[in-house]
Amino acid sequence: xxxxxxxxxxxxxxxxxxxxxxxTGQHSLKVPxxxxxxxxxxxxxxxxxxxxxxxxxxxVTQVTLSNIAEHQEVLEEFKExxxxxxxxxxxxxxxxxxxxxxxxxxxxxxxxxxSVWGSGGRIELTASKFMALLKTVKPDWYQxxxxxxxxxxxxxxxxxxxxxxxxxxxxxxxLLVHQKxxxxxxxxxxxxxxxxxxxxxxxxSARETAKRPVAGFCFDGLQTGSVDPALRTQLITSxxxxxxxxxxxxxxxxxxPDEVLACVEAGVDLFEGFFPFQVTERGCALCFNYDVSPxxxxxVLELNEEKHSAGDNVQPKGDxxxxxxxxxxxxxxxxxxxxxxxxxxxxxEGCGCYCCKNHxxxxxxxxxxxxxxxxGVLLMIHNMTHYQNFFSAVREALATDKIxxxxxxxxxxxxxx
Amino acid sequence: TxxxxxxxxxxxxxxxxxxxxxxxxxxxxxxxxxxPHCTVNTPVFMPVGTQGTLKGITVDQLESLGCQICLGNxxxxxxxxxxDLIVKANGLHGFMNWKRNLLTDSxxxxxxxxxxxxxxxxxxxxxxxxxxxxxxLLSPEKSxxxxxxxxxxxxxxxxxxxxxxxxxxxxEEAMHRSIRWLDRCIAANKNxxxxxxxxxxxxxxxxxxxxxxxxxxxxxxxxxxxxxxxSGGEEKNDFWRMVTLSTDHLPQEKPRYLMGVGYAVxxxxxxxxxxDMFDCVFPTRTARFGSALVxxxxxxxxxxxxxxxxxxxxxxxxxxxxxxxxRAYLHALFKSDxxxxxxxTVHNIAYxxxxxxxxxxxxxxxxxxxxxxxxxxxxxxxxxxYPGWAVDALASVNVTLD
Numbered sequence: 150x151x152x153x154x155x156x157x158x159x160x161x162x163x164x165x166x167x168x169x170x171x172x173t174g175q176h177s178l179k180v181p182x183x184x185x186x187x188x189x190x191x192x193x194x195x196x197x198x199x200x201x202x203x204x205x206x207x208x209v210t211q212v213t214l215s216n217i218a219e220h221q222e223v224l225e226e227f228k229e230x231x232x233x234x235x236x237x238x239x240x241x242x243x244x245x246x247x248x249x250x251x252x253x254x255x256x257x258x259x260x261x262x263x264s265v266w267g268s269g270g271r272i273e274l275t276a277s278k279f280m281a282l283l284k285t286v287k288p289d290w291y292q293x294x295x296x297x298x299x300x301x302x303x304x305x306x307x308x309x310x311x312x313x314x315x316x317x318x319x320x321x322x323x324l325l326v327h328q329k330x331x332x333x334x335x336x337x338x339x340x341x342x343x344x345x346x347x348x349x350x351x352x353x354s355a356r357e358t359a360k361r362p363v364a365g366f367c368f369d370g371l372q373t374g375s376v377d378p379a380l381r382t383q384l385i386t387s388x389x390x391x392x393x394x395x396x397x398x399x400x401x402x403x404x405x406p407d408e409v410l411a412c413v414e415a416g417v418d419l420f421e422g423f424f425p426f427q428v429t430e431r432g433c434a435l436c437f438n439y440d441v442s443p444x445x446x447x448x449v450l451e452l453n454e455e456k457h458s459a460g461d462n463v464q465p466k467g468d469x470x471x472x473x474x475x476x477x478x479x480x481x482x483x484x485x486x487x488x489x490x491x492x493x494x495x496x497x498e499g500c501g502c503y504c505c506k507n508h509x510x511x512x513x514x515x516x517x518x519x520x521x522x523x524x525g526v527l528l529m530i531h532n533m534t535h536y537q538n539f540f541s542a543v544r545e546a547l548a549t550d551k552i553x554x555x556x557x558x559x560x561x562x563x564x565x566x
Numbered sequence: 567t568x569x570x571x572x573x574x575x576x577x578x579x580x581x582x583x584x585x586x587x588x589x590x591x592x593x594x595x596x597x598x599x600x601x602p603h604c605t606v607n608t609p610v611f612m613p614v615g616t617q618g619t620l621k622g623i624t625v626d627q628l629e630s631l632g633c634q635i636c637l638g639n640x641x642x643x644x645x646x647x648x649x650d651l652i653v654k655a656n657g658l659h660g661f662m663n664w665k666r667n668l669l670t671d672s673x674x675x676x677x678x679x680x681x682x683x684x685x686x687x688x689x690x691x692x693x694x695x696x697x698x699x700x701x702x703l704l705s706p707e708k709s710x711x712x713x714x715x716x717x718x719x720x721x722x723x724x725x726x727x728x729x730x731x732x733x734x735x736x737x738e739e740a741m742h743r744s745i746r747w748l749d750r751c752i753a754a755n756k757n758x759x760x761x762x763x764x765x766x767x768x769x770x771x772x773x774x775x776x777x778x779x780x781x782x783x784x785x786x787x788x789x790x791x792x793x794x795x796x797s798g799g800e801e802k803n804d805f806w807r808m809v810t811l812s813t814d815h816l817p818q819e820k821p822r823y824l825m826g827v828g829y830a831v832x833x834x835x836x837x838x839x840x841x842d843m844f845d846c847v848f849p850t851r852t853a854r855f856g857s858a859l860v861x862x863x864x865x866x867x868x869x870x871x872x873x874x875x876x877x878x879x880x881x882x883x884x885x886x887x888x889x890x891x892x893r894a895y896l897h898a899l900f901k902s903d904x905x906x907x908x909x910x911t912v913h914n915i916a917y918x919x920x921x922x923x924x925x926x927x928x929x930x931x932x933x934x935x936x937x938x939x940x941x942x943x944x945x946x947x948x949x950x951x952y953p954g955w956a957v958d959a960l961a962s963v964n965v966t967l968d
Contacts, residue, residue, distance in 0.1 A: 519646055
């Protein structure tokens with residue numbers, strides 16, 4: 150893969166395209182961008198028919214070893230790799246270690262192993278087993294094995310140092326196997342940068358990882374809720390200083406629009422697309438504004454809206470330092486709320502997704518109140534669409550110098566209610 | 567002219583039945599049932615979308631599968647979100663955004679099966695709402711009023727539902743009351759030119775009571791007849807006899823709807839006995855437990871034996887699930903995401919609709935008895951496994967199974 154940057158804003162944000170993605174090099178991915186979040190190759194709640202109603206799907210599908218590890222035997226017997234097993238056509242497969250939407254317990258990583266949690270419990274992986282698993286999965290691209298158990302707030306410096314050392318050791322082991330395997334010919338490997346919340350460790354980890362022949366970098370241990378957002382961007386800046394400009398950076402576990410914007414400005418190119426799923430699971434629909442189009446009439450309208458809803462804003466911002474990320478944010482509307490019972494508008498005006506074209510808030514409210522499965526289907530479609538449109542807006546804003554206005558919109562009071 | 571008047575009359579009627587073919591051997595028919603939203607080809611299986619949705623399937627998916635009519639439940643929708651809201655949403659069609667036909671039941675069955683303390687009087691069914699504890703009376707008038715608000719193409723009368731396992735005077739009382747309630751339902755229908763009303767034949771497992779009910783109800787001006795009070799745990803031997811007795815006494819020119827029947831064998835046999843329409847929660851409910859319906863029975867995709875089975879559920883099935891996914895993938899997916907249920911739901915609906923299409927086609931082409939024989943052969947490992955009641959029922963309409 151090759152990162153072609155069309156714009157680099159001083160000290161941070163980059164705009165461009167990741168070209169030659171996938172074993173056949175056929176695919177591309179615009180950056181900043183996000184990956185297609187799946188459970189075992191399936192976008193949550195969606196079958197192919199419902200998935201295809203979403204227009205701007207990312208070209209890269211993410212799967213996680215926490216979902217896949219327990220099925221190793223089946224995949225080995227199948228022989229043709231995960232993509233074919235899951236009926237995935239015409240997509241790039243990226244394999245990560247953990248599911249970004251769930252927090253794994255800490256205290257299990259050792260000098261030789263990390264653990265993932267499948268439906269049947271904990272599965273321990275050595276670097277050797279990790280690589281064997283990957284050879285069976287046959288992804289186009291994967292992250293190296295990593296010890297990221299530093300996300301808890303009281304992690305000791307000693308423990309953080311260990312995570313950096315271990316992750317580098319795992320990386321070297323993985324690289325050895327990777328370079329020797331014909332099976333992994335043409336497959337890209339990303340190194341994982343650790344370091345908890347300690348600047349020096351972050352710098353050390355980045356510097357060392359950059360010395361290895363990796364295709365790009367994952368930033369681990371900075372998941373939403375694990376570190377103060379302001380500190381996070383400082384840490385990211387310190388890491389990117391050590392990294393080559395022409396290799397992409399993927400930030401793990403961050404998906405909230407405000408945090409995404411902050412991290413884009415600090416130099417992150419790629420994000421995991423799990424946030425729409427989290428919003429869906431709490432029965433909410435993304436509705437935050439990302440429109441920075443120059444429309445003077447609209448600007449006046451919005452100024453008034455902002456004045457009104459600023460005081461009216463009953464939605465919590467969502468505690469960024471709270472470890473429970475199931476809490477609702479200010480970017481979404483809670484469709485279980487009684488106010489939507491007889492609201493016959495679409496979720497978001499002008500959205501154009503299948504849900505907004507065909508259904509109304511009152512219907513979604515009813516589906517949620519009656520615990521109907523269709524709620525998840527429709528919300529997932531809408532939330533994915535809205536989120537993808539947001540990323541388009543981010544790129545557009547970077548191209549037209551409107552990133553500050555976008556930040557204002559997204560962080561601001563103007564919600565589409 | 568008489569012809570113009572006839573045409574005008576049928577244009578005003580919200581239901582017309584055209585018999586396309588009749589099986590010369592059995593009592594089966596293939597018909598085109600024209601309803602306000604579109605024509606339905608019968609015999610037809612109607613999937614059940616209880617609360618204004620078909621468990622995880624979008625209306626587009628349902629349409630793509632070829633579904634022309636599905637069910638909504640008056641009891642559930644009457645409780646949540648309630649008839650007033652649905653009127654505001656342009657009826658149940660508008661609320662769900664379903665452009666084809668809807669049939670709503672009366673709420674009677676749920677009343678006695680779901681509600682803890684319900685009491686039937688001449689007025690209607692008294693019960694306590696499970697949501698707010700309030701006392702509610704579901705009368706024939708109230709049921710039709712809700713169904714008028716829902717705007718379904720076919721409404722069912724409120725009947726006095728008695729379990730088929732109940733014996734004694736209660737059965738007769740319920741039968742007579744159902745007739746009186748039918749008359750009240752007919753009188754209460756505010757939209758006779760847009761919404762059809764079906765009567766429901768009761769009488770339990772008593773031939774004389776059934777015949778009495780048939781005699782009375784067929785004198786009423788309704789668009790169609792349902793055979794009710796069956797499919798509730800009674801002996802299959804009694805079941806089929808009541809079905810065939812009913813169709814013997816129902817008019818040819820109106821549709822016959824056998825309520826609560828959905829197992830493949832039951833469908834095929836009851837088509838042979840003269841039924842046109844069927845509904846059942848079974849196919850969609852069982853899907854959510856990982857049970858996939860196939861021509862040779864069912865396949866429990868969550869079982870260990872399918873973990874490494876790389877075939878689709880049914881290699882001959884053309885549904886979206888079978889075209890893309892294997893049993894092994896679905897088996898694994900059940901551990902990871904709810905979409906696994908949706909895949910099997912789509913397949914099961916496809917199976918049911920495809921079965922009925924094949925049944926219809928065989929009737930149209932005059933080879934329904936051969937179809938039945940081939941169907942049974944595929945479904946059961948050997949002749950000894952054929953259910954006795956099915957053999958008897960089919961024999962009664964001149965089909966012998968080899």
